[in-house]
Amino acid sequence: xxxxxxxxxxxxxxxxxxxxxxxxxxxxxxxxxxxxxxxxxxxxxxxxxxxxxxxxxxxxxxxxxxxxxxxxxxxxxxxxxxxxxxxxxxxxxxxxxxxxxxxxxxxxxxxxxxxxxxxxxxxxxxxxxxxxxxxxxxxxxxxxxxxxxxxxxxxxxxxxxxxxxxxxxxxxxxxxxxxxxxxxxxxxxxxxxxxxxxxxxxxxxxxxxxxxxxxxxxxxxxxxxxxxxxxxxxxxxxxxxxxxxxxxxxxxxxxxxxxxxxxxxxxxxxxxxxxxxxxxxxxxxxxxxxxxxxxxxxxxxxxxxxxxxxxxxxxxxxxxxxxxxxxxxxxxxxxxxxxxxxxxxxxxxxxxxxxxxxxxxxxxxxxxxxxxxxxxxxxxxxxxxxxxxxxxxxxxxxxxxxxxxxxxxxxxxxxxxxxxxxxxxxxxxxxxxxxxxxxxxxxxxxxxxxxxxxxxxxxxxxxxxxxxxxxxxxxxxxxxxxxxxxxxxxxxxxxx
Numbered sequence: 207x208x209x210x211x212x213x214x215x216x217x218x219x220x221x222x223x224x225x226x227x228x229x230x231x232x233x234x235x236x237x238x239x240x241x242x243x244x245x246x247x248x249x250x251x252x253x254x255x256x257x258x259x260x261x262x263x264x265x266x267x268x269x270x271x272x273x274x275x276x277x278x279x280x281x282x283x284x285x286x287x288x289x290x291x292x293x294x295x296x297x298x299x300x301x302x303x304x305x306x307x308x309x310x311x312x313x314x315x316x317x318x319x320x321x322x323x324x325x326x327x328x329x330x331x332x333x334x335x336x337x338x339x340x341x342x343x344x345x346x347x348x349x350x351x352x353x354x355x356x357x358x359x360x361x362x363x364x365x366x367x368x369x370x371x372x373x374x375x376x377x378x379x380x381x382x383x384x385x386x387x388x389x390x391x392x393x394x395x396x397x398x399x400x401x402x403x404x405x406x407x408x409x410x411x412x413x414x415x416x417x418x419x420x421x422x423x424x425x426x427x428x429x430x431x432x433x434x435x436x437x438x439x440x441x442x443x444x445x446x447x448x449x450x451x452x453x454x455x456x457x458x459x460x461x462x463x464x465x466x467x468x469x470x471x472x473x474x475x476x477x478x479x480x481x482x483x484x485x486x487x488x489x490x491x492x493x494x495x496x497x498x499x500x501x502x503x504x505x506x507x508x509x510x511x512x513x514x515x516x517x518x519x520x521x522x523x524x525x526x527x528x529x530x531x532x533x534x535x536x537x538x539x540x541x542x543x544x545x546x547x548x549x550x551x552x553x554x555x556x557x558x559x560x561x562x563x564x565x566x567x568x569x570x571x572x573x574x575x576x577x578x579x580x581x582x583x584x585x586x587x588x589x590x591x592x593x594x595x596x597x598x599x600x601x602x603x604x605x606x607x608x609x610x611x612x613x614x615x616x617x618x619x620x621x622x623x624x625x626x627x628x629x630x631x632x633x634x635x636x637x638x639x640x641x642x643x644x645x646x647x648x649x650x651x652x653x654x655x656x657x658x659x660x661x662x663x664x665x666x667x668x669x670x671x672x673x674x675x676x677x678x679x680x681x682x683x684x685x686x687x688x689x690x691x692x693x694x695x696x697x698x699x700x701x702x
Contacts, residue, residue: 260490261514264512271353275466276446276453277563289323291439294323298410313619318401324395324396327373328437329434334370350474375394455519460513471495538573544565545569569677572675578701594697600676600683602683610630611631
């Protein structure tokens with residue numbers, strides 16, 4: 207007999223086990239006494255189950271921030287940086303798969319010329335100048351580091367006449383010059399992403415003129431003041447699969463996901479409400495504001511679950527897309543909160559991995575073709591027809607907006623080469639129409655022949671998906687996204 211409770215033999219040893227000590231350290235506590243012992247096998251199993259669930263929730267919460275960090279690395283700090291902080295990388299022709307792969311930007315729109323610029327607002331505001339485009343469609347999306355599209359200095363709502371804006375970081379105190387419109391930004395780093403419509407290669411120089419006129423300048427340089435000393439950046443260099451979009455989270459070492467999440471979160475704080483209500487639960491994973499996460503501080507069973515979550519977060523979010531969307535005719539109809547999901551962290555995560563920096567529906571609507579009319583996934587081994595008939599409000603833009611449908615490889619999430627270098631069809635193309643105004647697209651890998659070639663959308667030989675985009679959609683379609691009634695979206699892809 208023993209005094210008090212008869213403890214199993216495996217719990218009678220004195221001293222704090224390595225697991226218990228690590229667990230207590232993760233929780234920010236010290237051993238109560240020298241008699242503290244480790245958990246039982248049953249308790250370890252329960253901890254693993256809890257840790258696995260919590261790690262996946264934390265990964266879903268944090269994957270948008272990590273995706274933006276990876277995009278910033280590509281643009282500003284990677285092996286071949288394209289634009290220093292506070293400047294814009296202008297990509298003149300992302301229509302080619304080679305350039306899209308270099309950019310690492312998932313599901314790129316091939317009907318625009320892009321700009322990517324990451325602004326560091328830690329020292330001073332950045333002045334953004336937008337041109338008068340002369341009626342050409344363009345937008346400037348401002349994204350915080352959590353992928354929220356929080357402002358549009360140019361686009362359907364703001365118009366295309368241009369202006370001068372000050373991007374102001376959290377906590378900045380100072381006076382802005384006259385004639386500058388203030389935009390308060392939620393995070394220290396923000397992304398400036400212009401998109402300028404281009405009809406075809408002949409139209410490219412005119413589109414590039416608009417893109418080049420979108421400029422950024424530090425406040426001191428803009429006003430003629432003393433320019434702050436350059437910031438010495440020392441960021442974690444991600445090691446990821448170079449053959450797929452970076453947002454798919456294919457790290458060589460999955461635990462680097464957590465290294466980056468911790469560093470980025472401490473630099474770009476979440477909203478105050480989330481700091482109070484969401485972050486405290488992540489202390490069980492060793493994630494704390496104001497402290498860099500270290501894998502050596504995390505109990506091994508917990509760390510193992512975090513590794514699994516990080517290794518699978520890309521595939522999990524891609525697979526979860528149907529949960530946040532409605533499936534109509536094989537197309538995923540986007541949620542009404544796309545682009546600024548608030549506390550809908552799954553919706554935000556799915557879009558960060560599968561469509562990074564997606565716009566709000568007021569500015570653009572994206573439809574994703576997930577399967578054909580028979581409910582089967584799309585594959586280039588088959589041939590499909592896609593026939594559009596009136597009414598087609600789902601793809602009707604407000605002038606000078608446009609629509610297009612683009613094909614992507616399901617594995618790479620990028621455009622893939624084809625013999626005629628065509629990756630999309632849309633309102634800028636001379637499509638052959640039927641007498642009643644309808645038209646059919648031939649969605650297939652092989653050339654359908656001369657008579658159908660004008661309406662041929664080449665697709666990869668294997669699994670693929672389509673994105674139909676409507677830039678500057680008509681207001682009634684934007685409103686309809688929030689209506690519980692079935693949404694009248696695109697027609698089904700019919701297998702031949």
